[in-house]
Amino acid sequence: MHDSDRVVFLQWCLPKLGLRWKGFRKVRRTVCKRIDRRMRSLEISGIETYRQYLGNHPEEWARLDAMCRIPISRFYRDRRVYQWLADEGFPLVTEEAGRRGEETVRCWSAGCASGEEPYSLKLAWLEKAAGLYPQISLKILATDVDDIMIKRARKGCYTGGSLRELSAEIRSLAFERTRDLFCIRERWREGMEFELQDMRKMWPEEAFDLIACRNTAFTYFEPALQVLCLRRIADSLSPGGLLVIGGHESLPECGLTFEQAAPHLPIFRKRG
Helix, strand or coil: CCHHHHHHHHHHHHHHHHHHHHHHCCCCCHHHHHHHHHHHHHHCCHHHHHHHHHHHHCCCCHHHHHHHHEEEEEEEHHHHHHHHHHHHHHHHHHHHHCCCCCCEEEEEEEECCCCCHHHHHHHHHHCCHHHHHHCCEEEEEEEEEHHHHHHHHCEEECCHHHHHCCCCCCCCHHHEECCCCECCCHHHHHEEEEEEEECCCCCCCCEEEEEEEECCHHHHEEEHHHHHHHHHHHHHHEEEEECCCCCCCCCCCHHHHHEEECCCCEEEEECC
16 A cells, blocks of 8 residues: 555545544554554455445444554653643642642543553652642542553553653652563552543543643644634633643644743643
8 A cells, every 4th residue: 555545545534533634644654554454354455445344334433543543652751841840830730729728639631541641740749749738639530542551551560661751769769660560659649540531522520720631632633623622621620720732732723711831831821
């Protein structure tokens, strides 16, 4: 199958999944390799025949959707973001929560993959805010559309490469080594909840002080769905709450509810 044929196919199928071609240009070869393997398993020789197969087998769309997931993650991915959250962001939202008389700071990691992001949020909170506000606890809801990723996140065990951005001190404190894997210690898992959820279709009902929606909605979702997600995020955030997106992402034009929270970082604060 030629690359041009792959491009035409992705441009046709992605919008039907609520996704956009622009987000997949750089990762299309990964997705297309998966599609090639799937076609071989079905004994289908051409992409046009696979398109016909999708038309005759509606259940195959769920399989195709799964092949379009790009779960790239590691601890403290974009270290500057987590350092700002540790130094300023978490103290800010924790103080706001205390001012409202609340005893819990609530975070949502949307599209958490295998768990590095929500555990990184927990580590960043423990660096400073936990000591400054010992009367306030942290609760993190982490969601992903892939049940295999959620199972890995609940297990909380990672290769050394995933931890390369962490200091030796944090690795020693937060992880215990089991053969070739590093597993999150039990006490660092407190307040963590992992749920299977597709934010194209479902949405948490609770309010949050911080939402991390990085390298998911504002990269891969089609424009109308991005707008819908941002509006739902705005509704879910407490006044003054923080939204963290990916370093190469930008908010849709409807993002007037938010203002830049940290110079040169993809972190925004809900107005009001």
